[in-house]
Amino acid sequence: MHKEALLAHRKQKSEDTSTLLGGQLPNKVVHDNNYIPLMTTGPDVSEKQMQEKPQSFQHAILIALPEDRHQPKPVIVVGPAGVGRTTALEKLIVDWATGKHLQHFSCVFHFTFRDLNAHKGVLSLQALLLQCYSHLCPESLALVLQNPKSLLFLFDGLDQYQHSLEPPTSLTLCSDPQQPASVSMLVASLVHGPLLKGAAILLTSRPTAASLESLDGYRVELLGFLKPQRKAYCERFFSDPIVASQAFENIERTMGFYDFCTSPRFCWTTCSIYKSLMEAGEILPETLTQVFVYITVHLIRALSLDTTNARDLVTSLGRMASHCCLGPDSNCSKEEMASTDVQQFLTTPTSLKDFLHVDGDLESDNCIFSFHTQKIQEFFLAASFYLDESEAVSVEEMLENHEGCVEFLDLYLAGLCEPSQRKPLESELGEFNTDHIMDFSSWFKSTSRKALESYHTDRHLHYFHLLHQRQNEKLVKEIIIPSARGISYGVLGVHDCVSLSYIVTCMGEWDQLNLYSSKDLTEEKANLLVPAIRLSHKIILVQSSLSAGALAHLASALSQGRTTELDMSYNPMGDTGFKVLCTGLGDCNIQTLKLPVCGLTEACCGDLVAVLTSEKSHLRVLELRGNPFHDQGLRKLSHALGSPHCKLQELQLPRCELTGGSMEALSIALCVGQSELRILNLAQNCLTDQGVDWLAKALQYPCCQLQSLILFDNELTAACCAGVAEALQSEGCRLTELDLSVNALGQEGALQLCKALNKPGHPLEKLRLVRCELTPLVFKELGILLSSGTSGLRTLSVGLNKIGDEGAKHLWVALGDKRCSLEHLDVEMIQLTDACVGDLSVAVRASGSLKSLVLKNNHLTDTSVPALVQVMQDSRTMQEMNLQYNDFSEDMFEMMDQCAKIKY
Numbered sequence: 029m030h031k032e033a034l035l036a037h038r039k040q041k042s043e044d045t046s047t048l049l050g051g052q053l054p055n056k057v058v059h060d061n062n063y064i065p066l067m068t069t070g071p072d073v074s075e076k077q078m079q080e081k082p083q084s085f086q087h088a089i090l091i092a093l094p095e096d097r098h099q100p101k102p103v104i105v106v107g108p109a110g111v112g113r114t115t116a117l118e119k120l121i122v123d124w125a126t127g128k129h130l131q132h133f134s135c136v137f138h139f140t141f142r143d144l145n146a147h148k149g150v151l152s153l154q155a156l157l158l159q160c161y162s163h164l165c166p167e168s169l170a171l172v173l174q175n176p177k178s179l180l181f182l183f184d185g186l187d188q189y190q191h192s193l194e195p196p197t198s199l200t201l202c203s204d205p206q207q208p209a210s211v212s213m214l215v216a217s218l219v220h221g222p223l224l225k226g227a228a229i230l231l232t233s234r235p236t237a238a239s240l241e242s243l244d245g246y247r248v249e250l251l252g253f254l255k256p257q258r259k260a261y262c263e264r265f266f267s268d269p270i271v272a273s274q275a276f277e278n279i280e281r282t283m284g285f286y287d288f289c290t291s292p293r294f295c296w297t298t299c300s301i302y303k304s305l306m307e308a309g310e311i312l313p314e315t316l317t318q319v320f321v322y323i324t325v326h327l328i329r330a331l332s333l334d335t336t337n338a339r340d341l342v343t344s345l346g347r348m349a350s351h352c353c354l355g356p357d358s359n360c361s362k363e364e365m366a367s368t369d370v371q372q373f374l375t376t377p378t379s380l381k382d383f384l385h386v387d388g389d390l391e392s393d394n395c396i397f398s399f400h401t402q403k404i405q406e407f408f409l410a411a412s413f414y415l416d417e418s419e420a421v422s423v424e425e426m427l428e429n430h431e432g433c434v435e436f437l438d439l440y441l442a443g444l445c446e447p448s449q450r451k452p453l454e455s456e457l458g459e460f461n462t463d464h465i466m467d468f469s470s471w472f473k474s475t476s477r478k479a480l481e482s483y484h485t486d487r488h489l490h491y492f493h494l495l496h497q498r499q500n501e502k503l504v505k506e507i508i509i510p511s512a513r514g515i516s517y518g519v520l521g522v523h524d525c526v527s528l529s530y531i532v533t534c535m536g537e538w539d540q541l542n543l544y545s546s547k548d549l550t551e552e553k554a555n556l557l558v559p560a561i562r563l564s565h566k567i568i569l570v571q572s573s574l575s576a577g578a579l580a581h582l583a584s585a586l587s588q589g590r591t592t593e594l595d596m597s598y599n600p601m602g603d604t605g606f607k608v609l610c611t612g613l614g615d616c617n618i619q620t621l622k623l624p625v626c627g628l629t630e631a632c633c634g635d636l637v638a639v640l641t642s643e644k645s646h647l648r649v650l651e652l653r654g655n656p657f658h659d660q661g662l663r664k665l666s667h668a669l670g671s672p673h674c675k676l677q678e679l680q681l682p683r684c685e686l687t688g689g690s691m692e693a694l695s696i697a698l699c700v701g702q703s704e705l706r707i708l709n710l711a712q713n714c715l716t717d718q719g720v721d722w723l724a725k726a727l728q729y730p731c732c733q734l735q736s737l738i739l740f741d742n743e744l745t746a747a748c749c750a751g752v753a754e755a756l757q758s759e760g761c762r763l764t765e766l767d768l769s770v771n772a773l774g775q776e777g778a779l780q781l782c783k784a785l786n787k788p789g790h791p792l793e794k795l796r797l798v799r800c801e802l803t804p805l806v807f808k809e810l811g812i813l814l815s816s817g818t819s820g821l822r823t824l825s826v827g828l829n830k831i832g833d834e835g836a837k838h839l840w841v842a843l844g845d846k847r848c849s850l851e852h853l854d855v856e857m858i859q860l861t862d863a864c865v866g867d868l869s870v871a872v873r874a875s876g877s878l879k880s881l882v883l884k885n886n887h888l889t890d891t892s893v894p895a896l897v898q899v900m901q902d903s904r905t906m907q908e909m910n911l912q913y914n915d916f917s918e919d920m921f922e923m924m925d926q927c928a929k930i931k932y
């Protein structure tokens with residue numbers, strides 16, 4: 029009987045009218061079978077789980093209100109305005125009344141907090157129920173109330189409740205359904221338990237309600253419509269599937285990135301307006317501004333006002349909007365409304381409700397008026413600015429006056445500034461004030477330029493949003509300056525991705541898309557960035573983490589794009605992620621690929637080989653530092669190096685856990701005649717002398733193109749030097765750079781190298797023997813080599829060898845020799861003292877080639893400073909002297925500052 033009565037009552041109420049902005053009445057939504065399941069976080073679901081799998085409201089409620097409930101806590105359903113709380117309750121009641129679920133409750137009672145506010149005086153709960161549900165008879169109700177566990181009380185709209193949910197402290201809560209009390213006491217007693225202890229309580233509220241904070245219960249956050257629900261909504265709204273998909277795609281493209289798109293009420297408004305546009309054969313809007321232009325046109329046309337009155341109405345609504353924005357409650361009392369003149373145009377209750385939300389009886393002095401949403405409120409504010417004929421307020425003042433209380437104002441001002449976007453509105457309201465349009469245009473140009481010159485990502489993105497709203501390609505090209513392009517856009521929201529892609533697309537190409545430290549680049553965002561990726565020459569995704577879905581979009585964008593450099597350093601993509609990325613690497617324009625520390629192992633080498641040997645690959649530089657490939661992995665890669673399609677010129681393999689075991693395969697690949705490899709970095713592995721012997725063999729072959737070989741820190745000893753020396757002396761060797769630092773070569777090994785380098789015409793230009801246990805004798809030989817006239821050495825690094833002033837003396841002598849062509853000398857931490865500075869100064873003065881000298885970490889003191897400063901000031905060739913970490917006192921800093929070429 030109760031169920032039938034509830035259903036009958038609802039059916040009768042569903043005849044009421046709906047409004048464009050207010051929405052379709054909840055009863056009607058459910059009755060007409062237009063209900064789309066709302067999404068929630070559900071009770072007791074962690075944020076992470078939720079992001080992965082939000083659940084429907086119905087499902088969340090079934091979990092929160094099971095048959096065997098132990099906890100008497102209330103269920104609190106929270107969500108922003110228009111998210112569908114009332115409709116969800118409506119659906120709950122109808123489903124219960126039609127036997128679909130929650131059948132363990134014998135009775136469901138539904139109240140709105142707004143109605144409860146109207147109850148004055150005292151009455152018992154039983155009396156209240158009889159008053160609200162006139163079909164119930166006292167006897168049967170009394171029986172029902174005897175079994176509280178079978179009762180469900182629904183309370184809608186806590187944010188509108190004028191009382192507190194906490195009972196007055198002086199009074200004890202009421203526990204008897206027949207005991208008279210104030211309504212606020214009855215509600216508090218139900219929620220806190222003594223009244224009908226065990227009954228289930230479900231409350232709904234906007235997040236703004238003050239009582240929420242102190243209320244203990246299961247919270248269910250309503251998310252509204254996510255993308256699949258919006259799709260379902262469009263399909264339900266438009267009977268023709270083609271039209272539905274057209275509308276859905278347009279909504280997603282134009283607005284899907286705004287939070288408010290999750291609001292079912294907004295979906296209703298948008299679909300309604302799209303429907304009328306489609307029926308009139310008009311094209312659908314491309315920006316949020318255009319959507320609101322059409323909404324306003326629709327509302328105004330319904331009033332049949334002439335242009336002057338329509339213009340005055342929008343101006344009045346603008347005044348009201350400003351009042352609501354600036355006031356504490358975002359609304360107007362009846363008295364305040366009088367000063368806006370709005371009601372002069374909206375003379376019937378229906379027309380008034382079409383434009384505004386009316387709270388309370390229109391006849392009553394307590395009636396409150398507000399806009400249906402903040403979005404339309406700000407739209408009227410923006411439109412009225414352009415309609416204002418006076419010069420009273422500039423755009424800057426207007427924005428300043430409303431700063432902190434508006435969200436979309438500058439977005440609408442930007443959209444309305446464009447003639448094509450405001451045109452439909454101008455045909456209803458007359459032309460906009462051109463002075464205000466020009467004022468906005470020049471304000472926009474100057475502020476956007478400043479913002480884009482800054483290094484504040486947020487400011488860049490904000491102006492990208494505004495430019496996107498304007499949809500003016502010529503303007504984008506005028507405003508975006510090259511310096512705006514280097515900044516990192518690592519933390520992007522969905523809206524940011526859309527706007528950034530729009531900007532890049534307008535520009536036609538982009539030098540560097542810097543997405544450094546993108547931790548939240550979801551599949552959806554990556555998809556939206558595809559146009560920007562395709563047009564970017566260089567992409568930086570250092571320290572980012574991308575899901576497999578996001579990597580797939582990146583890969584597909586690369587395969588069609590013009591990107592030549594991709595830096596994905598420190599991405600924990602692993603072999604599986606890399607496999608996905610490889611789908612786009614085989615046929616793309618990438619020449620430089622940086623993948624250091626990406627968790628790659630031997631398992632991905634097959635994919636890498638496929639990329640390297642692809643006929644369409646343009647890869648020249650591959651950086652794989654810090655990935656544990658082990659010998660097995662490098663053996664596989666070596667096959668690729670020998671392939672005629674592999675165009676690799678630089679391979680970086682430091683810290684890849686390699687040993688001498690893989691060097692034979694590498695050596696063979698280097699000298700089979702196909703490899704174009706010029707730079708090979710094998711630092712910080714464990715190649716040992718045996719491994720280097722294999723490389724040395726390859727160096728002797730004329731087919732081996734290697735010019736730079738880095739063997740830093742590879743557990744080498746003097747035993748490898750014979751092979752290296754032999755290679756250096758061979759005709760085929762093209763090596764111009766050799767780094768054997770941090771290996772125990774010792775005197776014996778180093779002397780062999782010096783001897784080999786004495787060969788006239790040798791190509792070696794850069795030699796690094798840092799921390800190689802060198803002795804003064806080696807320095808003597810190096811000195812002889814440098815001044816022999818046969819050496820082409822330009823760079824020599826011999827730091828961290830304990831040789832002191834005596835050993836270094838040989839280098840100073842050589843430097844002073846006209847035949848020495850050394851340009852860069854690094855003698856960091858070789859125990860130099862002030863005693864060497866005399867010879868050093870003479871050498872630097874005499875040298876015709878030296879440009880930089882590194883003297884870091886030695887024992888030079890204040891005594892040496894005047895001479896060193898003087899020599900740097902006098903030298904015509906010297907560009908830098910590094911004196912960091914010597915024993916200088918602060919007194920010397922001023923003197924060293926006199927010479928910009930000194931670093932200390």
Ligand SMILES: Nc1ncnc2c1ncn2[C@@H]1O[C@H](COP(=O)(O)OP(=O)(O)OP(=O)(O)O)[C@@H](O)[C@H]1O
Nearest residue numbers: 051052063064109110111112113114115292293296
């Ligand atoms: N699940 C749904 N399926 C279809 N339409 C819905 C759904 N939920 C809400 N709507 C539409 O959205 C409008 C607003 O919904 P509702 O009034 O339930 O929201 P609310 O959260 O109670 O709003 P308020 O914050 O104003 O109280 C409804 O009038 C209806 O047109």
